[in-house]
Amino acid sequence: xxxxxxxxxxxxxxxxxxxxxxxxxxxxxxxxxxxxxxxxxxxxxxxxxxxxxxxxxxxxxxxxxxxxxxxxxxxxxxxxxxxxxxxxxxxxxxxxxxxxxxxxxxxxxxxxxxxxxxxxxxxxxxxxxxxxxxxxxxxxxxxxxxxxxxxxxxxxxxxxxxxxxxxxxxxxxxxxxxxxxxxxxxxxxxxxxxxxxxxxxxxxxxxxxxxxxxxxxxxxxxxxxxxxxxxxxxxxxxxxxxxxxxxxxxxxxxxxxxxxxxxxxxxxxxxxxxxxxxxxxxxxxxxxxxxxxxxxxxxxxxxxxxxxxxxxxxxxxxxxxxxxxxxxxxxxxxxxxxxxxxxxxxxxxxxxxxxxxxxxxxxxxxxxxxxxxxxxxxxxxxxxxxxxxxxxxxxxxxxxxxxxxxxxxxxxxxxxxxxxxxxxxxxxxxxxxxxxxxxxxxxxxxxxxxxxxxxxxxxxxxxxxxxxxxxxxxxxxxxxxxxxxxxxxxxxxxxxxxxxxxxxxxxxxxxxxxxxxxxxxxxxxxxxxxxxxxxxxxxxxxxxxxxxxxxxxxxxxxxxxxxxxxxxxxxxxxxxxxxxxxxxxxxxxxxxxxxxxxxxxxxxxxxxxxxxxxxxxxxxxxxxxxxxxxxxxxxxxxxxxxxxxxxxxxxxxxxxxxxxxxxxxxxxxxxxxxxxxxxxxxxxxxxxxxxxxxxxxxxxxxxxxxxxxxxxxxxxxxxxxxxx
Amino acid sequence: xxxxxxxxxxxxxxxxxxxxxxxxxxxxxxxxxxxxxxxxxxxxxxxxxxxxxxxxxxxxxxxxxxxxxxxxxxxxxxxxxxxxxxxxxxxxxxxxxxxxxxxxxxxxxxxxxxxxxxxxxxxxxxxxxxxxxxxxxxxxxxxxxxxxxxxxxxxxxxxxxxxxxxxxxxxxxx
Ligand code: FES
Ligand code: FES
Numbered sequence: 001x002x003x004x005x006x007x008x009x010x011x012x013x014x015x016x017x018x019x020x021x022x023x024x025x026x027x028x029x030x031x032x033x034x035x036x037x038x039x040x041x042x043x044x045x046x047x048x049x050x051x052x053x054x055x056x057x058x059x060x061x062x063x064x065x066x067x068x069x070x071x072x073x074x075x076x077x078x079x080x081x082x083x084x085x086x087x088x089x090x091x092x093x094x095x096x097x098x099x100x101x102x103x104x105x106x107x108x109x110x111x112x113x114x115x116x117x118x119x120x121x122x123x124x125x126x127x128x129x130x131x132x133x134x135x136x137x138x139x140x141x142x143x144x145x146x147x148x149x150x151x152x153x154x155x156x157x158x159x160x161x162x163x164x165x166x167x168x169x170x171x172x173x174x175x176x177x178x179x180x181x182x183x184x185x186x187x188x189x190x191x192x193x194x195x196x197x198x199x200x201x202x203x204x205x206x207x208x209x210x211x212x213x214x215x216x217x218x219x220x221x222x223x224x225x226x227x228x229x230x231x232x233x234x235x236x237x238x239x240x241x242x243x244x245x246x247x248x249x250x251x252x253x254x255x256x257x258x259x260x261x262x263x264x265x266x267x268x269x270x271x272x273x274x275x276x277x278x279x280x281x282x283x284x285x286x287x288x289x290x291x292x293x294x295x296x297x298x299x300x301x302x303x304x305x306x307x308x309x310x311x312x313x314x315x316x317x318x319x320x321x322x323x324x325x326x327x328x329x330x331x332x333x334x335x336x337x338x339x340x341x342x343x344x345x346x347x348x349x350x351x352x353x354x355x356x357x358x359x360x361x362x363x364x365x366x367x368x369x370x371x372x373x374x375x376x377x378x379x380x381x382x383x384x385x386x387x388x389x390x391x392x393x394x395x396x397x398x399x400x401x402x403x404x405x406x407x408x409x410x411x412x413x414x415x416x417x418x419x420x421x422x423x424x425x426x427x428x429x430x431x432x433x434x435x436x437x438x439x440x441x442x443x444x445x446x447x448x449x450x451x452x453x454x455x456x457x458x459x460x461x462x463x464x465x466x467x468x469x470x471x472x473x474x475x476x477x478x479x480x481x482x483x484x485x486x487x488x489x490x491x492x493x494x495x496x497x498x499x500x501x502x503x504x505x506x507x508x509x510x511x512x513x514x515x516x517x518x519x520x521x522x523x524x525x526x527x528x529x530x531x532x533x534x535x536x537x538x539x540x541x542x543x544x545x546x547x548x549x550x551x552x553x554x555x556x557x558x559x560x561x562x563x564x565x566x567x568x569x570x571x572x573x574x575x576x577x578x579x580x581x582x583x584x585x586x587x588x589x590x591x592x593x594x595x596x597x598x599x600x601x602x603x604x605x606x607x608x609x610x611x612x613x614x615x616x617x618x619x620x621x622x623x624x625x626x627x628x629x630x631x632x633x634x635x636x637x638x639x640x641x642x643x644x645x646x647x648x649x650x651x652x653x654x655x656x657x658x659x660x661x662x663x664x665x666x667x668x669x670x671x672x673x674x675x676x677x678x679x680x681x682x683x684x685x686x687x688x689x690x691x692x693x694x695x696x697x698x699x700x701x702x703x704x705x706x707x708x709x710x711x712x713x714x715x716x717x718x719x720x721x722x723x724x
Numbered sequence: 725x726x727x728x729x730x731x732x733x734x735x736x737x738x739x740x741x742x743x744x745x746x747x748x749x750x751x752x753x754x755x756x757x758x759x760x761x762x763x764x765x766x767x768x769x770x771x772x773x774x775x776x777x778x779x780x781x782x783x784x785x786x787x788x789x790x791x792x793x794x795x796x797x798x799x800x801x802x803x804x805x806x807x808x809x810x811x812x813x814x815x816x817x818x819x820x821x822x823x824x825x826x827x828x829x830x831x832x833x834x835x836x837x838x839x840x841x842x843x844x845x846x847x848x849x850x851x852x853x854x855x856x857x858x859x860x861x862x863x864x865x866x867x868x869x870x871x872x873x874x875x876x877x878x879x880x881x882x883x884x885x886x887x888x889x890x891x892x893x894x895x896x897x898x
Contacts, residue, residue: 063837063874192833199838200826202773202813206839209772217767242756269767271759344777344785344839344873393775393839394873425778626833630876634836637875660782660871669864671877 051159058097062395065627076186077119079143092367092387102365105589105687117173129165190626205391207363210350212418217270222262224654228287237279243272256500289498290653301439301460309491311466314477317487322454326445328526334515335714337647339435345393346428349408352418363392370402397503426658433502436473450527454487463494472507478550506690509588513694517584521702560594563615568596582702584695591691592617597699605719609672619685632692633674639696641666747815762797773813784870787843794850813842821853828887836874
C-alpha cells in the first residue's frame with residue numbers, strides 16, 4: 001500500500017485511481033490562519049477494495065507517537081477498524097500536507113479538529129455513494145466500522161464503495177457533524193505505536209539505517225571553537241587510510257546554523273572514515289569567540305546584576321516601596337547551565353545529488369527550513385530537492401535545526417555519490433544548539449499576613465542586545481507570577497555570546513520553572529506557610545488572567561495543584577530524616593501541570609528521587625492514553641535527569657563535555673516512580689511532548705530543601721553542597 | 725577456534741577476512757582487524773538492528789550477545805569475536821527469552837523514539853535467560869548500561885517483569 005509521491009500527485013489531479021478513494025482538502029486551522037504565510041493542511045486517506053485503509057502520517061516522528069496519534073483522529077471519524085489501518089509516513093511536501101514539523105507540542109492543538117473532519121468528510125462521501133446506489137436519502141444511512149448500512153437491511157463495505165465515493169464532491173468540512181465522544185472506538189483507547197513490531201525486531205527505521213546503492217559514509221570535523229575556519233589539514237594522510245575515498249575541506253560560512261567550515265572524509269565504511277579523520281591533524285584558525293567561557297558568563301552576569309538593567313519588561317505597582325513595607329525580604333541568585341539535547345541517534349543525514357537534483361533522507365523535526373537552507377547553500381532550486389522524513393531517534397528540539405542536512409548535501413555533491421553523513425557522539429555534544437544558560441537575580445517580599453507582595457527578577461541572558469536575544473534565551477513579560485501580585489518587576493540585561501543556542505524540550509520553561517517555582521518556595525518558607533497553601537493563595541480566586549498568548553487559567557492550575565496534593569498525600573506523610581517532599585507547577589505549551597517529588601538525600605549528599613506525582617490538565621480528551629502516559633513519565637524523568645546530572649561547560653570557546661561519560665543521562669536505577677493523573681476539563685485537547693518536564697526540576701529542588709534545609713539555586717544539583 | 729584467514733579483496737590487496745556466526749548464519753567480512761563488530765554488522769553485513777549511540781560503551785544501543793552474553797559491539801573488535809555466536813536484535817526473537825521480551829515490549833508499548841530499544845531488549849533478554857524471575861535490583865544491575873534518552877524506564881522495568889511471567893517455550897531456534 002505504499003504510494004509514491006508521484007502517484008499521490010496523480011491521485012490529486014485525477015480524483016480517483018485504481019478503485020481507491022482519495023480524500024484531500026484544505027482547511028485553514030484557526031491557529032495557523034492567525035499566522036501569516038502558513039499553508040493550509042492537506043490530509044490523505046486511501047481505501048483499497050479489500051477495505052484496508054491507508055492513512056498518511058504528515059508529521060515527523062521523533063518518539064512523541066505522532067505517526068500513530070494523528071491517524072487515530074482520522075480513523076475515528078472515518079469509522080474504520082484500527083486493525084485495518086495502515087500508516088504511511090509522508091515525505092516533506094507542504095503543498096500536499098501543510099506545515100510538517102514536530103515542535104512546541106503543537107500537533108494536537110493544530111490537528112484535533114481538522115483531522116477529525118478529514119475522517120468525517122471521507123465517511124460522508126462513502127455514505128453518499130451508498131445512498132445514491134440504493135436510492136435512499138443519505139440521512140437515513142449510518143456506518144459501523146468499515147460498513148455503510150441502511151435500516152432496510154442494505155449494506156456495503158467501504159472497500160466496495162471507495163471508487164464511487166471518490167467521484168463525489170468533497171463536502172464542506174465545516175458542515176459535518178462529528179461523533180459524540182461517548183461513541184469513540186479509537187480516540188481515548190490505549191493504542192501501541194504503529195511501528196512497535198518493527199522497533200522491537202530492530203527493523204531499519206531511522207536515519208542512520210538508510211542504505212542506498214553505491215552509498216558512501218562520511219564524517220565531518222568542525223572546529224571545537226564554533227565556526228572557526230580550517231587553517232590546515234593533512235588530507236593526504238586521511239586519504240592514505242584504507243577505504244577512504246576522499247578527504248576535503250569545506251569552506252563553509254559564518255552563520256552557526258548553516259554550513260560551517262570543516263573537513264569531510266568520505267569512505268567505504270564509516271569506521272574507515274573515522275580512522276581517516278583521526279589522521280587529519282586539523283588546525284583551526286583564530287576565532288573571536290575563543291575566549292568565551294561558562295565562568296566568564298557567570299562573572300559578567302554578576303556584574304550586570306549589580307548595574308541598572310538594560311530594559312524593564314514589566315513594572316507593575318511599586319516593588320521598592322512594597323519591599324520597604326513588607327515583613328520579610330528574600331534575595332536569591334539563581335542560575336542554570338547550557339544543556340545539550342543528546343538525542344540517542346546522533347545527527348545524521350543521507351543525500352544523493354544527481355544531475356542537479358538532490359534526494360535527502362533526514363531524521364529532522366523541521367524539514368522545510370532544511371530544504372531552504374540546502375537550496376540557498378548549494379545554489380539549487382528548492383523544487384529540485386526531495387526530502388524523505390525518517391523516524392528520528394529522539395528530537396527534543398535538536399532536529400529543528402538542519403545543519404546536518406546541509407552538510408550531507410554538500411558532501412554528497414562533492415563526493416559524487418550518495419553519502420550518509422553520521423556525526424560521532426562527540427560531534428553531537430560539541431556541536432549542538434544548546435539550551436542557553438541563564439541567570440536570575442530575585443528580590444521578593446512577603447507581608448506580615450503571609451502574602452507575596454513584591455517580586456523583582458533581574459534576568460541576565462544571552463544576546464547582543466535586548467532586541468537581539470540568542471535563540472530560546474527570552475522570557476515573556478507574562479511569565480508567572482506576573483499579574484498575580486500587585487508589585488512585580490521584570491528587568492532584563494544581556495551579554496553577547498558566540499555559543500550556538502536553540503530550543504530544547506519545553507524551551508524557556510525548562511529553565512524558568514526551576515527558578516520561579518524555587519524562589520516561590522523560598523518565599524513560602526519565609527512566610528512560614530505550607531508551600532501548597534502559599535501557592536493556592538498566590539493563584540487566588542482568579543479564573544482567566546490576561547488574554548491572547550499570555551492568557552493564564554488560574555482555575556485550571558488550582559485544579560491540578562489540589563489534585564496533585566491529594567494524590568501525593570501532601571502534608572500527611574511521616575518521612576524519615578533527610579527525606580522531603582516538594583511541589584511545583586508550571587503552565588507551558590497550553591498544558592497545566594503540578595508535580596510533587598519525594599526525595600531522599602544521603603549523608604554524602606547523593607540525591608535519590610523516589611517518587612514524582614503528576615497532575616496534568618491538557619483538556620477534555622486524552623487521544624492515546626498509552627502514548628500520553630509514556631510522554632509524561634518520560635518528560636518527568638528527563639527533567640529529573642537534567643536537575644541531577646546535566647550541564648554543558650564552555651571553556652576557551654569550546655564545549656568541554658563530549659560523551660555520556662561526562663554528560664551523563666539518568667539510568668534505570670535512578671528513575672523515580674512517576675504516577676500520573678489526567679485532570680479532564682472542558683477545554684480543547686493540547687499537546688504532551690513538553691509541558692510535563694518543567695515542574696519536575698523545581699519539585700525535586702524544593703523537596704531537597706524540605707529534606708535538608710539547603711536551597712538549590714543552581715543546576716545541576718551539587719551533592720557536595722548537600723552533605724550532612 | 726579462529727575462523728580467520730587471508731584472502732584477496734576486490735582491490736587485490738591482502739586483507740583479513742572473518743567468518744562470523746551472526747543470527748545463526750555464517751557471514752564473511754573483509755575488514756580491518758580493529759573494526760568494531762558494530763560497524764561490521766551495520767556497514768559490511770547490513771545488519772542494521774544494533775545502533776550507534778556513543779561508541780565508547782556508555783549507552784548500550786549497540787548491545788548484541790556473544791554466546792548469550794550481552795556485549796557492547798562498539799567496543800568489541802571483530803578480531804576478538806572468533807567463533808562466538810553473535811545474536812543481534814534481528815535474530816534474538818528465535819530464542820525463547822528474546823521472543824518473550826519482544827512480545828512484552830510490544831504489549832506494554834515501551835518505546836518512544838525506539839532507538840535505544842534494540843539494545844534494551846538484548847540486555848533484558850540476557851537477564852531473563854540467566855535469571856528467569858529478576859528482582860528490581862537484578863533489573864537495575866543488568867540494565868544500567870543501557871541509556872534511554874526518552875526515559876522509558878518505567879515501562880522497561882514493567883516489560884521485563886511481564887516477560888518473566890509469560891510461559892516459556894521448551895526450545896530455542898538458535
Ligand atoms: S554505541 Fe556502544 S555502548 Fe554506545
Ligand atoms: S525510546 Fe528513545 S532513546 Fe529509548
